[in-house]
Amino acid sequence: MTEFIAAARSADSLEVALIGEWRALRLNDIGAELAALDLRGVRRVAIATDQLALLDLSAAWRLREFIVAVERTGAAVNFRSAPPQQLQVLDVALAKEAFRPPGVHVHESIEPVTALGRHVVRAWRDGRAGLAFVGRVALSALTAVTGWKRLRPISIARHVFDTGVTAIPIVALIAFLISVIIAFLSAQQLQRFGAEIFVVDLVTIGVLRELGVLLTAIIVAGRSGSAYAAEIGAMRLNEEIDALTATGADPYELLVLPRILGLVIALPLLTVLADAIGLAGGALLCRFLLDIPITQYLNRVNESIGPTTFWVGIAKAPVFAVLIGCAGVYRGLQVQGSSRELGRRTTEAVVQSIFLVILADALFAVLFMEIGI
Amino acid sequence: MAPGPRVVLEVRGIVNRFGAQIVHDGLDMQVYEHDVFGIVGGSGAGKSVLLRTILGLQRPRAGEVLIGGRNLTQLSNNELRTIKAQYGVTFQSGALFSALTVLQNVQFPMIEHLELPAAARDELAMLKIRLVGLPAETAAKYPAQLSGGMVKRVALARALALDPMLLFLDEPTSGLDPISAAAFDELVQNLQHELHLTVVMITHDLDTIFRTCNRVGVIVDRHMEVDTLARIVDHPNPWIQAYFHGERARAREVGHGA
Numbered sequence: 001m002t003e004f005i006a007a008a009r010s011a012d013s014l015e016v017a018l019i020g021e022w023r024a025l026r027l028n029d030i031g032a033e034l035a036a037l038d039l040r041g042v043r044r045v046a047i048a049t050d051q052l053a054l055l056d057l058s059a060a061w062r063l064r065e066f067i068v069a070v071e072r073t074g075a076a077v078n079f080r081s082a083p084p085q086q087l088q089v090l091d092v093a094l095a096k097e098a099f100r101p102p103g104v105h106v107h108e109s110i111e112p113v114t115a116l117g118r119h120v121v122r123a124w125r126d127g128r129a130g131l132a133f134v135g136r137v138a139l140s141a142l143t144a145v146t147g148w149k150r151l152r153p154i155s156i157a158r159h160v161f162d163t164g165v166t167a168i169p170i171v172a173l174i175a176f177l178i179s180v181i182i183a184f185l186s187a188q189q190l191q192r193f194g195a196e197i198f199v200v201d202l203v204t205i206g207v208l209r210e211l212g213v214l215l216t217a218i219i220v221a222g223r224s225g226s227a228y229a230a231e232i233g234a235m236r237l238n239e240e241i242d243a244l245t246a247t248g249a250d251p252y253e254l255l256v257l258p259r260i261l262g263l264v265i266a267l268p269l270l271t272v273l274a275d276a277i278g279l280a281g282g283a284l285l286c287r288f289l290l291d292i293p294i295t296q297y298l299n300r301v302n303e304s305i306g307p308t309t310f311w312v313g314i315a316k317a318p319v320f321a322v323l324i325g326c327a328g329v330y331r332g333l334q335v336q337g338s339s340r341e342l343g344r345r346t347t348e349a350v351v352q353s354i355f356l357v358i359l360a361d362a363l364f365a366v367l368f369m370e371i372g373i
Numbered sequence: 374m375a376p377g378p379r380v381v382l383e384v385r386g387i388v389n390r391f392g393a394q395i396v397h398d399g400l401d402m403q404v405y406e407h408d409v410f411g412i413v414g415g416s417g418a419g420k421s422v423l424l425r426t427i428l429g430l431q432r433p434r435a436g437e438v439l440i441g442g443r444n445l446t447q448l449s450n451n452e453l454r455t456i457k458a459q460y461g462v463t464f465q466s467g468a469l470f471s472a473l474t475v476l477q478n479v480q481f482p483m484i485e486h487l488e489l490p491a492a493a494r495d496e497l498a499m500l501k502i503r504l505v506g507l508p509a510e511t512a513a514k515y516p517a518q519l520s521g522g523m524v525k526r527v528a529l530a531r532a533l534a535l536d537p538m539l540l541f542l543d544e545p546t547s548g549l550d551p552i553s554a555a556a557f558d559e560l561v562q563n564l565q566h567e568l569h570l571t572v573v574m575i576t577h578d579l580d581t582i583f584r585t586c587n588r589v590g591v592i593v594d595r596h597m598e599v600d601t602l603a604r605i606v607d608h609p610n611p612w613i614q615a616y617f618h619g620e621r622a623r624a625r626e627v628g629h630g631a
Contacts, residue, residue, distance in 0.1 A: 024536040025458055056536035058497055089567045093503045337517035338471035
């Protein structure tokens with residue numbers, strides 16, 4: 001049972017009547033019916049189009065393929081009436097030079113030495129461009145401090161809000177959970193020696209020196225580093241950065257610096273919050289798991305805390321903020337061309353800012369050990 | 374009903390409102406088969422909102438849209454999908470998929486709606502690319518590498534991918550130089566003629582209207598005045614008078630030696 005063609009065979013000639021609506025959407029069925037025609041021994045094919053209600057271009061293309069295939073077998077093809085006009089359109093369009101989709105672009109060489117070389121060169125260029133970016137940021141920061149207006153206080157305030165205030169719930173929650181985890185873990189070990197009270201020391205020093213600032217920085221890198229990259233990247237795609245430059249405004253002063261400075265203000269404040277919540281979480285766990293009363297907990301915190309413990313943690317925050325801000329904005333500015341690129345750069349921004357934060361933390365640990373605080 | 378040209382697209386009593394701002398208040402329009410229908414209106418008159426309503430991207434407060442006699446507001450998602458395969462759309466800024474090459478852009482509707490072997494898809498897509506007058510090399514390029522006029526042509530090729538009978542064009546010639554715009558108009562006209570298309574276009578370009586449209590709908594005072602091009606220019610509405618007989622229109626007449 002065929003829907004689109006009716007074929008009648010007599011001796012060596014085949015009569016094919018096209019029926020109904022030949023639409024692109026039914027191309028598969030049409031193709032199947034044409035392919036099912038038995039062309040063996042056929043010398044003449046006559047095509048009748050009087051029952052054809054509609055023939056769109058894709059279907060006409062399929063018909064044309066069929067005609068070409070028939071003619072290749074040596075048979076003659078003719079139409080009962082005038083051939084459909086769509087075939088002429090195709091003939092005109094296809095008559096120009098043979099067209100094929102141009103070959104897929106060359107794949108990257110898998111030759112290991114070449115690949116390594118490429119990688120190194122790319123990394124070198126990337127590093128240099130990053131350095132140039134940091135230089136420009138520093139320069140525009142220097143010129144900006146000459147006047148309050150150039151610092152764009154309103155813009156900075158907006159970014160403090162976006163990266164700081166809105167991050168409070170998640171930072172608080174994570175600080176709480178982390179301190180509970182440390183307290184729980186250390187309590188399990190120290191209880192065996194009857195040294196539960198040192199849980200307080202571990203929580204205090206762990207949270208204040210390292211984990212408070214580190215986890216806050218990682219959360220902020222995930223939230224704001226990606227937001228910066230995506231926001232600036234979308235502006236790049238929309239040519240907004242070019243528009244800024246064309247009006248004589250400096251995008252570094254207008255977009256880059258406020259974001260980085262906003263983060264430099266917000267991250268230390270978030271760290272203070274994380275420290276406080278972390279200590280509170282430790283207190284809660286000590287009270288209910290180890291039966292250490294709150295007053296004793298507070299006394300022990302006071303004893304274990306050194307003059308620098310808190311400041312060692314807080315001092316790292318602005319550095320982390322600069323790293324996160326730079327990575328986010330820099331990757332955003334590198335976006336060009338397509339939305340896929342935007343996603344790629346945003347991913348890079350987050351991965352790189354978290355990596356840089358952890359690397360810097362390690363360097364800080366070595367530094368603080370060397371200078372003995 | 375009196376026998377006449379078949380109605381392909383009908384809009385009945387559309388009401389669109391954003392807060393206190395009423396954009397359309399009982400707007401009607403009819404597009405007949407093989408029309409090239411121009412939608413005209415001042416900035417903010419709601420041309421794009423109307424197009425979005427017709428395409429089902431925006432739900433009107435009241436009224437209905439019929440394509441090929443079927444009420445779009447009452448169709449299931451599956452039925453809508455088949456209707457959507459029957460019309461093509463180009464957007465104002467092209468809206469090409471930036472992560473795909475030109476060839477992949479044109480193939481996209483085919484992949485969504487047809488199950489074709491890759492070779493056939495390639496050939497059909499190349500045919501459409503050729504049809505809109507682009508060189509074969511364009512196929513491997515990404516949208517970011519194209520000029521404005523090429524983007525418009527690729528968008529048209531993508532809109533034609535499934536051989537629709539109905540074509541919506543949102544400002545097809547905006548941002549093109551007069552020569553490219555004229556070439557694009559000619560292209561639309563040729564395709565309309567060769568493929569028996571019905572075209573609905575939003576445009577500001579008087580030249581485009583006079584070159585291609587046979588009927589025009591003007592959005593004035595939240596309604597639409599529809600008539601043939603020859604008659605709409607004499608409509609008494611002051612905005613329509615200003616539009617067709619204003620300074621720019623006169624400049625055009627001088628330029629064309631009319």
